[in-house]
Amino acid sequence: MKQLFRKLKPFLRWFILGGTLFFLAKVLKDNWQQVLNIRINAVGWACLAIALGLTLLAHVVGGWTWSRTLHELKQPVNWVWMTQEYLKTNVAKYLPGNVWHYYGRVNAAKTAGASIEVAALSVVLEPVLMLAAALLITLLSSQQIFARYGIPAVLLQVGALVSVLGAIHPKFLNPLLKLASKAKQKGDASPQTPAQGxxxxxxxxxxxxxxxxxxxxxxxxxxxxxxxxxxxxxxPLLVSAFSLSWLLGMVVPGAPGGIGVFEATAIALLSGRYSPAIVLSVVALYRLISVLSEAAGAGLAWLDQKRS
Structure with missing residues (x-):
């Protein structure tokens, strides 16, 4: 069964990508005239500038959180340098494979002095913690989604949240870290202190x-x-819809960076309340803001490291 899934996984990725792009193309085809009629005034441009600044700040917070995770794993890293490396590796998520930003962060953590198993665990914990955060926010603000999709949708979210929160408990993580440390020591002739949890x-x-x-x-x-x-x-509806759309864009196999999945989910969740043309324009603008914030963060981190 596992071998069959591995063989089908690449086709599943392309199937999901094709389906989301077809959905977005159909929405655009049906609403392109309304999209063209949308205008952004001076206040709107100010709102977009604020959105860009907040999204960039979010990535800085994400970098600090990653460094804090390493501290929790007893790796005394410099949070400023780790945040810079986090920002620099962010843009690699858009490369084919959608794993190169994780690879860069593992190397950065190793350079900062973390062992390979702790570095890998910190990188694995990052999206799991993000998943838990997004699920929690979705649950706390999902009254309208609950009214639309009913109890099964909420129970599914609660079950997923409980599973994720349990998976990051030290009683579960520490044995895995010790096993990884022992496995590494068996293949290493030099004696090393086992990684602490x-x-x-x-x-x-x-x-x-x-x-x-x-x-x-x-x-x-x-x-x-x-x-x-x-x-x-x-x-609450907008916050919940964003959190759930962003979550699915992170976990569903598709285009790198969640492109397509995020947009399709947001349109599906919000089109009952807002015009599809408005939602399509918003998600397109926010995707541009996300890419610009990641590029700006990487550039500023690189310049700051060069300056210092």
Whole structure:
């Protein structure tokens, strides 16, 4: 069964990518005239600038959270340098394979003095913590999604959240880290101290990822404001829809960086409340803002390292 899944996985990726692109193309075909009629005024451009700044700040928080995760794993790394490396590797997520940013972060953690097994674990924990944060935010703000999709959707989210929160408990992580450390020592002639695990639940990294997702959601809200006014009643729906769309863009195999999956999910969740033309314009603008913020973060981190 596993061999069959491995053989089908590349085709599954292309199938999902093709399906999402077809969906987006159909939405654009049906609403292209309304999209062309959308105009952005001076206030809208200011909202987009704020969205860009908030999204860039979110990536800085993400870098700090990664360095904090390494501290929780008893690796005393310099958080400023680790944040810079995080920002520099961010743009690699758009390369084919969608794994090169993780590879760069493992190398950066090793350069900072972390063992290979701890470096790899910190990189694995990062998306898991993001997943838990996005699920938690979705649950806390999903009243309208609950009304639309019913109890099964909420139970599925609760089950996934409980599973993820349990997976990052030290009682589960520490034995895995010790096994990885022992396996590495067997193939290494030089004696090494086994990697130490966490002493407590990674609350601070989880709070950091909550801040990361909330900052990105706020950036999405400002991008939405650039196109259309938002009723305060709709804020929970927009935050929940963004969190769930971003989450699926991260975990569903498709195009690098979640391109297509995020947009298709957001349109599906919000088109019942807002015009598809508005939602399509917003997600396209936010995708551009995301790419620009990642490029700006990488450039600023590189310049700061060169300056110092």
């Amino acid at each position: 966490m002493d407590h639940y990674p609350v601070i990294p989880l709070l950091g990822e909550l801040g990361f997702v909330l900052l990105r959601a706020t950036g999405f809200l400002f991008a939405f404001l650039a196109i259309s006014p938002i009723s305060p009643v709709d804020l």
